[in-house]
Amino acid sequence: MTTVGRRVRPVDWEAKTSGTAIYAADLVPEGMLVGRILRSPHAYARVRSIDTSAARQVPGVHAVVTAADLPAGRTYAHVGPPHSDRPLLARDVVRYVGEEVAAVAADTEEAAEAALRAIVVRYRSMRRAPLSVAQARAPRAAALHARDAGGRNVSVHMVGGWGDADTARAASAMTVEGRFHYPRINHACMEPSTTLAWWNAAEERLELWTSTQAPYFVTKEVALALGLEQDQVVCRDVAVGGGFGSKSKAGEHEILAALLSRASGRPVLMSLSREEEFAATKPRHDFSVNLRAHAAQDGRLSFLEADLDVDNGAYNHFGPMVMAVGVKTLGAIYEPDAATWDARLVDTALPPGGQFRGYGMPQISFAMESLVDELAELQDVDPLEYRLRNANQPGTVTLNGSRLGSARLAECLEAARDAIDWDRKKADPAPYRGVGVAAGMHGSGSHALHPQANRSEAIVTIDDQARVEVLFGGADAGTGQRTILAQIAAQELGVPLDSVSVVMGDTERAPFELGAWSSRGTHMGGHSVRKAALELGDRLRTTAARLLDCSAEEVELGDGSAHGPGNVTTIAAAVAADPDAREGRLSVHSVFVDTRMEPRGGANPRPSLSASYTFAAHAVEVEVDPGTGEIRILDYVAAHDIGRALNPTLVEGQVVGGVVQGLGAVLGEEMLHSHGRSITASYLGYPVPRAADVPRVRPLLIEGPEPAGPYDAKSVGEMSIVPPAAAVANAVYDAIGIRLRDLPFTPDKVLNALRERDGRKRQHRLWRRPDRWQSAVVRAAYPLGVEDALHKVGTRFARSVEPAALQELRHPSSTAELLQDLGPGTAVLGGGTDLHEQRRQRLTAPLTLLSVRDVAELRTHTTDDGGRLVIGAGVLLHSLEESSPLVPAVVAEAVSSIASAQIRAVATVGGNLVQAKRCWFFRSGFDCYKRGGTTCPCYAVTGDHRFYHAAVGAHRCQAVTPSDLATALVSLDGRVALAAADGTRRELPVDEFFTGPGETALRTGEIVDRVVLPSGSMAKVGVFRKLRRWEGDFAMLSVAITADVDTADRLLNPRVVFGALAQTPWSSQAVQDVLAGRRLDESTIAAAGLALDRELDREGHPLERNEWKLDAAVGLLRGELARLADHIRAG
Amino acid sequence: MASSAGGDEAGALVLEVNRQRVVARADVGAPLLSVLRGLGLTGAKRACGQGECGACTVLLDGQAVMSCMLLAAEVGTRAVTTVEGLADSCADLRAAFADRGAFQCGFCTPGHIVRAEALLRDGKATDETQVRKALSGNICRCTGYTAIVDAVLDTAARRQGAS
Incomplete structure (x- = not known):
């Protein structure tokens, strides 16, 4: 029976869908300790002293390690000398916020945290820390390392080329060029980096259960760190929760867990928090690429010239290699005559970059594939047709030296063209819609980073029950490699798939294998397992031939049997009869060496690193909202030249998953820092795509022979993430004629580009607005030294919240009882969805929580005698979400946009209203004005304030009120009723309840009792919509519109309220005046938009980079008025 | 009458998990996720611990909730169902x-x-x-x-x- 090529279920499906698959953090050996890491709070500082004596005295602490416990000069090997520059723990210097300074192991998390707090480190902050490539290259920048590459903070300077550049330049007939930026991107694997390390002192051996793609590199790096032989370190098979390159080399968690286990003699579990995962692991490198592309007289792409800066971060890791591989893209996909590069790897005091799916190619490809479109346009040639003319051909050698066997780029382009209906959409373009295409090429494995990178080994064993075991040293972080290897063994041995087990990542049992990186899983592992299984099959056939009295060639293995021409025996019998069988088991150990792969750094300066190369063409249709700047992906097809899909479902999964990960980087993902500290260290701040954020991606598998591949298979895992950026950029250009070159393509960039193109400029006439003068002066002074002074000096006086463990949770049964208990050290607990976050973020530390769970009167939702809707503060959001007769449409729409179903199932109305501001400086531990007090700066003024800060009316704090519910309630002229312990009740309009960004009129001893909506609220029409970076995000901007409609469809009492525009919900008087008494037709909508535009000129006072929100407000208003008009028409 | 968790009672917590009554020892501030995992029910995962990713989702009286953001002591008599129970x-x-x-x-x-x-x-x-x-x-x-x-x-x- 054939299993290769079939859509069989993953071999681990039952465990993974039932929650029984075991990941490293699911193991709890007796005596296990918890590991924690002390990280640098400084971007660049001298470490003057580290005192761990108090930490060692904390009860339950078993080990504390610092650089003092390690041999001087010991570093990570990573890419190897001379680039190995990172100490295992910071010794004299810290070079980024988050760098590891010490690690502790303790009985409990609490003890470990207490120990971290007890470590005293004295730092001396260094001046002019290079916090960006631009700063690092500036003449006065502090040098992060002593380097000799030439140029300040340049770690590697790579200048070179292929082909005859002079001739190519002379023959150039036309040129296009641009500067392209690809930011830092986080892998955001669902499983945080996790290691369980267990040192056995008697045997002097370390066992690791770790979240890795490449156990070989882990054991090598850990052995080096601990001064052991590699075989003293053993990895065990464990499920791995995603890698995407991040786990293809050793991480710091493995080394530190190992050090702690050896120091304590106990098993130690080190599992990073999500915040550490975002702020302190090694992201995709930020590339800034200046690229010039030339076409020759015949129109052919003929010459590429690149000048680029790669943000290395604070240490080299694999940066030199990522840069080199990225540059190789210039000589792939097409057939230019020459390419040159001048590339600098620049040290910055930020977390070091690492390996990420695509490895430098997505960054260069974005630039190259954008310019290819521009060259086509210059010649008035369809961009897809232009690619067809220039595409790599099978059997050729590319400019970068890759020797192509099969190459089906042209077929991919044609398939993508047909699937997306390219020709029709190009011929008859819809307004604001566009199609774009981009191509790519990737090897299957790569003879780099290790002298034996073209080698893979496997052991396949069959027993006398015909059960097969595959032993393979690589690890499957989710690619499905385990299933592919099982399919191969089952195929060659003629046994059912479920009698094959695959043991992966056990470095004690498995032979040499370098793991899953460089798209080598199927090519290398497929070949070595196939080779072992074929040899084993030959053995079985030979033995069976004896039993069946025929020749070995006549024997066929299948269905667990060996079939001869006339008779049959079982495979089990053949195993038993084999003279080499030991204890009923027959094994073959294969060594596969792919001599077609040429080594990097060998004799050939342009080595063909891989034995086969895959191609892809992605086509995408987008729609751009010129009012709000949103880009919607309408359709996405991804055609991949995969040779043969060994399991089409798994291959399609790699395509779709890679595309969506790529789209994440296109539409929103970027890691942002301020003063070297991450402001996007959570899924809130870092917009990984959600199911509702992305379209159905349609994979197209283009199959055909590839002699180099196992069963013709080529790679797929990395290829899919390369084209999305340029494909979308090209589609956006097709839609609106704007070329976006700075990822991600957030709405601010679209609207800024449109405004610039149209030559529009806002006039805020601040000189006529005395109430804004003070803010204007302060903002102007911030970059001139004021922020610096407040940051360096003022924050020394910042107030702080001392962390304290929660002591009690009470469940009062009435409001009166709750109010009685309310006092210092207490807090009201609703759903806890903000309170627990604030506790974690050290914004508050109550000792006692008073839950509203059992307060029935707070959880009622009724209509009172006056027809008013009364919603208790403890009512859950999800109960408002359903269009029940008691919820106005505008409220239902607002609520359904909040967070997730799971959050809405516990979050309360009162909690939503009183949640604190979501400013990512305030929430990221910055001692800002609001957290630390008046001596501290507002970091949003000069920091990244594009999305979540006010563009109207802010003063010292630029944050906004985060509650979407508040915006909706204001649009209904809702009121909030507050209750106090002394029996006082007061009621105030919702818009007066909010006194500042996420700040309320609530007094000490008061709680929100209920929300009251006027009678007639249910009769109003209403809409709510927000601009957000991901489904469930807080608003970048929102609008709530309500009105009564008379019998002639005229609007009465219209209310138009914007959220996240000003500090508190902001009503547009001008728009309300326009709408009142008018029918909602096109002219009314246009007039309303114009009125808002002028009002925002008068009232707006945006920060440097959030003026786009004023434009977006107009676009959002127009769109929502149109939707409201539809509602009214529909009755 | 108010009920209370914590203080002298800290530690013993009675829950209904997957239709079984279980007694867990937990601090008053312990999230449900930690308690479940401590019981050996490791199907629910800690991926963010901040209610932002859903990897810890369990049912509370049939409603999907984030177990990392819910104090175990807040569960009370409501039925908890984990992936193992489903x-x-x-x-x-x-x-x-x-x-x-x-x-x-x-x-x-x-x-x-x-x-x-x-x-x-x-x-x-x-x-x-x-x-x-x-x-x-x-x-x-x-x-x-x-x-x-x-x-x-x-x-x-x-x-x-x-x-």
Whole structure:
């Protein structure tokens, strides 16, 4: 029976869908300790002293390690000398916020945290820390390392080329060029980096259960760190929760867990928090690429010239290699005559970059594939047709030296063209819609980073029950490699798939294998397992031939049997009869060496690193909202030249998953820092795509022979993430004629580009607005030294919240009882969805929580005698979400946009209203004005304030009120009723309840009792919509519109309220005046938009980079008025 | 009368988990997720600990919630169901996940299964748009979601046909 090529279920499906698959953090050996890491709070500082004596005295602490416990000069090997520059723990210097300074192991998390707090480190902050490539290259920048590459903070300077550049330049007939930026991107694997390390002192051996793609590199790096032989370190098979390159080399968690286990003699579990995962692991490198592309007289792409800066971060890791591989893209996909590069790897005091799916190619490809479109346009040639003319051909050698066997780029382009209906959409373009295409090429494995990178080994064993075991040293972080290897063994041995087990990542049992990186899983592992299984099959056939009295060639293995021409025996019998069988088991150990792969750094300066190369063409249709700047992906097809899909479902999964990960980087993902500290260290701040954020991606598998591949298979895992950026950029250009070159393509960039193109400029006439003068002066002074002074000096006086463990949770049964208990050290607990976050973020530390769970009167939702809707503060959001007769449409729409179903199932109305501001400086531990007090700066003024800060009316704090519910309630002229312990009740309009960004009129001893909506609220029409970076995000901007409609469809009492525009919900008087008494037709909508535009000129006072929100407000208003008009028409 | 957890009582916590009464020892500030994992129910995962990713999703009286953001002491008498408690009754959904390729690394899968099963039981897995929105509290970094959405829609259609 054939299993290769079939859509069989993953071999681990039952465990993974039932929650029984075991990941490293699911193991709890007796005596296990918890590991924690002390990280640098400084971007660049001298470490003057580290005192761990108090930490060692904390009860339950078993080990504390610092650089003092390690041999001087010991570093990570990573890419190897001379680039190995990172100490295992910071010794004299810290070079980024988050760098590891010490690690502790303790009985409990609490003890470990207490120990971290007890470590005293004295730092001396260094001046002019290079916090960006631009700063690092500036003449006065502090040098992060002593380097000799030439140029300040340049770690590697790579200048070179292929082909005859002079001739190519002379023959150039036309040129296009641009500067392209690809930011830092986080892998955001669902499983945080996790290691369980267990040192056995008697045997002097370390066992690791770790979240890795490449156990070989882990054991090598850990052995080096601990001064052991590699075989003293053993990895065990464990499920791995995603890698995407991040786990293809050793991480710091493995080394530190190992050090702690050896120091304590106990098993130690080190599992990073999500915040550490975002702020302190090694992201995709930020590339800034200046690229010039030339076409020759015949129109052919003929010459590429690149000048680029790669943000290395604070240490080299694999940066030199990522840069080199990225540059190789210039000589792939097409057939230019020459390419040159001048590339600098620049040290910055930020977390070091690492390996990420695509490895430098997505960054260069974005630039190259954008310019290819521009060259086509210059010649008035369809961009897809232009690619067809220039595409790599099978059997050729590319400019970068890759020797192509099969190459089906042209077929991919044609398939993508047909699937997306390219020709029709190009011929008859819809307004604001566009199609774009981009191509790519990737090897299957790569003879780099290790002298034996073209080698893979496997052991396949069959027993006398015909059960097969595959032993393979690589690890499957989710690619499905385990299933592919099982399919191969089952195929060659003629046994059912479920009698094959695959043991992966056990470095004690498995032979040499370098793991899953460089798209080598199927090519290398497929070949070595196939080779072992074929040899084993030959053995079985030979033995069976004896039993069946025929020749070995006549024997066929299948269905667990060996079939001869006339008779049959079982495979089990053949195993038993084999003279080499030991204890009923027959094994073959294969060594596969792919001599077609040429080594990097060998004799050939342009080595063909891989034995086969895959191609892809992605086509995408987008729609751009010129009012709000949103880009919607309408359709996405991804055609991949995969040779043969060994399991089409798994291959399609790699395509779709890679595309969506790529789209994440296109539409929103970027890691942002301020003063070297991450402001996007959570899924809130870092917009990984959600199911509702992305379209159905349609994979197209283009199959055909590839002699180099196992069963013709080529790679797929990395290829899919390369084209999305340029494909979308090209589609956006097709839609609106704007070329976006700075990822991600957030709405601010679209609207800024449109405004610039149209030559529009806002006039805020601040000189006529005395109430804004003070803010204007302060903002102007911030970059001139004021922020610096407040940051360096003022924050020394910042107030702080001392962390304290929660002591009690009470469940009062009435409001009166709750109010009685309310006092210092207490807090009201609703759903806890903000309170627990604030506790974690050290914004508050109550000792006692008073839950509203059992307060029935707070959880009622009724209509009172006056027809008013009364919603208790403890009512859950999800109960408002359903269009029940008691919820106005505008409220239902607002609520359904909040967070997730799971959050809405516990979050309360009162909690939503009183949640604190979501400013990512305030929430990221910055001692800002609001957290630390008046001596501290507002970091949003000069920091990244594009999305979540006010563009109207802010003063010292630029944050906004985060509650979407508040915006909706204001649009209904809702009121909030507050209750106090002394029996006082007061009621105030919702818009007066909010006194500042996420700040309320609530007094000490008061709680929100209920929300009251006027009678007639249910009769109003209403809409709510927000601009957000991901489904469930807080608003970048929102609008709530309500009105009564008379019998002639005229609007009465219209209310138009914007959220996240000003500090508190902001009503547009001008728009309300326009709408009142008018029918909602096109002219009314246009007039309303114009009125808002002028009002925002008068009232707006945006920060440097959030003026786009004023434009977006107009676009959002127009769109929502149109939707409201539809509602009214529909009755 | 108010009930209270903490103070002298800190430690002993009675919960109903997967239809069984269990007694756990936990600090008053312990999230439900930690308590469940401490009981050996490691299907719910800690991926963010901040209620932002859905990997820790469990059912509370049939409603999907984030167990990392819910204090165990807040659960009270409400029934907790984890993926381990659901696995047998949603074998069809799990098989659909396998057939569609709806998981890769599998770390988010228990949360997705629990969330999707709640959606199916509520009869709300009716079309792709709705399913995508309803699943948006659960991040998957591997699959790009299409396969997950299809697995849920397949299951909804099969159950519809069977009923």
